[in-house]
Structures are given as C-alpha cells and as structure tokens.
Amino acid sequence: MKTVIIQYNAGNIQSVLYALERLGETALVTDDANEIKTADKVIFPGVGEASTAMQYLKERKLDLLIKNLEQPVLGICLGMQLMCTHSTENNTPCLGIFEEQVKQFKPLDATIKVPQIGWNTISNLKSILFEGIPENSYAYFVHGYYAATGAHTIATTNYVEDYSSALQKNNFYGVQFHPEKSALIGEQLIKNFLAL
C-alpha cells in the first residue's frame, strides 16, 4: 500500500509521518502531483494559517488535484478546514469539498481561551473511521477556528458551542483533532483510515 502525506507550507507534517512509523507503516511526504494521484491513501495534515496555505496550494495547482482525488483522503486540523468551502480566517475561499463553514471561536467570557489547546471529547461518532473508538473518547485539539456542524458531520465536540470535530463526504474524511498526538485513540483512527 502506498500512503502519501501532502507536503505544503504548513506545520506538523513530520509528526504525522512519525505517527505512521510508530505503527510500523511508511509514507511518502511529497507535493508531487503524480505521486499523490497514484497513492492508495492520501493524508492532508497541517497546522497554520488558512490564506497562506491556500495560496501555496493554488500556486502549485494542488487545490484542484486534492478536490479530484478518488482514493480515501484524510484531512487533519488545518487540512480539514481547507477541505471546507470557506474560512473566515483572512476571508479565505477553500477547496469546497465539505459545505460546512469555518469560523473563529467567539468566547462568551474571559474563562474561555482561544485557541482551544488540549484534550476534549469527541461525540456522536458515526463513521467507519471511528471503528473501535468509544463515544466521548478524548482527542487532542489545537485550533482557533472550527467547522460548524452540518450534513457531513461525523463527530461533534463542544467548545463555546457544538462544532464538527470530524467530517466525511464520499472518499473525503477530515478530523479537527490531531490523531497523531491523541494517544491510543488517535492510533486506532489512523489504523482505521489505512484499512479503508
């Protein structure tokens, strides 16, 4: 099996590779169109800012390439947000795979910190991606923007309000949390994705 991790100008890409290596898997980190197209599984990770990431993807025509992939694709954190239609982070049009909108957390009072950093529960799990993962498991999150809930929501988390901690549409999967840093639950999710 050939797994590709898309290389672009966002952080945390190596961590995803190391997580796969911990599971005894290998992956190619690349921005080469042909390598991505011919992979069995594609992981689209990332921590960073939406507009600079989208600009980078567009310049290399990776935006169209990602949208048109037919094999299982897993977006992580910023990767998932970029798969949505639009992010209010610097008013950025995104890939438009998921119709859900990406907005910034608006804390109701000073006790709520933004970005959300830490472990929170994932609930209303409904996808093969969560096979063997119990309802209300803890996952590790680092983000100041979130995807609203919608037709493609396959997991929800509450911070300020309920939002999409995972999305799925056809072969496209996205998780807002970091499976590569979410202990055993995260490892199970990565295994589930690779087994699709």
Place this chain on the structure above:
Amino acid sequence: MLTKRIIPCLDIKDGRTVKGVNFEQLRDAGDPIELAALYAQEGADELVFLDITATIEKRKTLSQLVNKIAHRINIPFTVGGGIKTEEDVSILLQNGADKISINSAAFLDPTIINRFAKNFGSQCVVLAIDTKLEADGNWYVYLNGGRQKTDSLTTEWAKKAVDLGAGEILLTSMNHDGTKQGFALDITATLSSQLAVPIIASGGGGTAAHFYDVFTTGKADAALAASIFHYKEVPIPDLKKYLHQKGVSIRI
C-alpha cells in the same frame, strides 16, 4: 469538555533527565525517552523537555533526542532551552516537537515571539516566565534560570508577550519551586484571568490536593511538575483519578 492538563517536565542535561531543587543541586532521574514513554502510557496529557545544557555544540544532540522522542510517544510535547533563532525552532519542529518554549531570549529580544508566531503559528510558541514574589509585594521576572532579576512585573511582561503572539504561558514561581508546598495560586489566577491564552502553572506541586487547588483557585489550564513524578511520589494515574473524583474536568 476541554480538560485540565497534567504535564510532567523533564529537565535534560547531556541526554539524561535531571531535576534541580530550587534551580540548584541536580539529581539524575533517568533516561528521558523511557521516562517520556512511561508518562505517555500513564496518562500524561503533554510533556515538556527543557534542555538545561543548551550550548551550541549540544544542540544537534538535542534535535536527535527530540527525533527519538517523537518516534516513541503519541502525545504532544514541548521543547525548550537555548532557542534563539527561526532555524533553532525549525529544526526542533521538523524533528517532531509540537511546541517550543522560550524564556530569557524572548525577554531580551521580544521581537522573536512575533517572528516565531508568524513563521510557525502561535500554537507552538510557549513563553516561559520564571517569577519571584519580592518583599514589595510584586511578582518580578527573572532570567537565566532564575539567576538574574529584572525590574519587569510578571503581569506586564506576560501581557506584552501574548500581544506579540505567545500561544501559552508557562509560569514558574521561584518562591514555590522545589518546596512541594503548593503552587503560586494568586499570580497564576491573576494571569489566567487577564490573558486570553492558556496558563501552565509550575513550581510547588507536592500533593494531589495542590493540583486541585491550582486548577480551581489558581484557574490554571495546565499544571507542570517534575520530581514528584520522576520519584513516583504522586503517580499520574492516582492524581488524575483524584482530580476526576473531585469534579475537575480531566482525561482519564
């Protein structure tokens, strides 16, 4: 619900874990990779590695250690010690660190906070502050591992750092560090109330009750300790069970 975080800290010198008491008298507390893997397995929410050698010639050794840690543990970790340039940060992140921690270098040149936040994102920039309550009733910023006093108030420096892009504050009370008599609840609560970023309390945790106090009265988002974990005085699973039973939001 977002949980409070328990963070063991591993002070690293020449590739080994050591722990200073009141920033002096170092004791060897074992192999950092084994210890890190054990903590991850026991339910630690994050780890912090502070390289207290951090000389230029040792930096390569640190990045190799970070790489080994990243290949072994499945929870987030922060690395600090001697970080001054974008290249330092880039090397550590590429080797698998999730966040970097900066202290004296940021105080001496606050623009690095802004530059690091812009280049790598605020989420990976942890500003560490060593602070001490003086006889005048104010908390002051100390540099160079607590050896050098400044005239800056901790509240003012922390606010400036957050404005520049620091994503979290790691606050160590020198009055409390090594005493095992409890965390500095007042300054921790003050910073947590004033700042929009998470506060990691450090220094003085000696019992499970101290952690309860710092998460409630101290309003801390996370609490860090070293030797009580290294010497198994407060086992992490017991600590988390205790906090959960007391109604603190915690991952168990």
